[in-house]
Amino acid sequence: MKAIYSAVLYRKENGHGYHTRVPDLPGCITSGSDLADAVRMTADAAHEWLCVAEDCGDPIPQPSSPEAIQLEPGAIQTLIEVDTDLHRRMTDTRAVRKNVSLPAWMATLAERRGVNCSQVLQDALTELFNH
Numbered sequence: 302m303k304a305i306y307s308a309v310l311y312r313k314e315n316g317h318g319y320h321t322r323v324p325d326l327p328g329c330i331t332s333g334s335d336l337a338d339a340v341r342m343t344a345d346a347a348h349e350w351l352c353v354a355e356d357c358g359d360p361i362p363q364p365s366s367p368e369a370i371q372l373e374p375g376a377i378q379t380l381i382e383v384d385t386d387l388h389r390r391m392t393d394t395r396a397v398r399k400n401v402s403l404p405a406w407m408a409t410l411a412e413r414r415g416v417n418c419s420q421v422l423q424d425a426l427t428e429l430f431n432h
Contacts, residue, residue: 304351309322309324309376313332319335331345
């Protein structure tokens with residue numbers, strides 16, 4: 302499911318960070334240490350809210366138009382794009398078997414030293430994809 306929802310951000314009373322909510326998704330609230338973090342956290346919370354609703358067969362609220370969202374003084378409104386199919390793929394942590402080829406000397410040395418080649422590959426790919 303793809304959609305665009307409005308999110309409302311409120312500066313924390315101490316001035317450090319933001320509280321956020323998605324008005325169309327009851328109980329979908331979170332916070333962030335700064336504006337960018339708050340938007341990321343809100344998108345993540347909305348994805349999780351919607352995935353749970355999909356899994357439980359609960360009704361999915363239609364996004365309100367941005368103009369329909371009533372804002373309190375000092376609130377910031379932004380739009381967040383959600384794609385539950387993409388979110389599920391990106392957060393799927395199931396292990397998948399992949400065959401890889403290594404030079405014989407490397408495989409032998411790794412075995413002798415107790416190196417878990419699968420873990421090394423996962424670590425390297427995680428590092429590569431996070432940059």
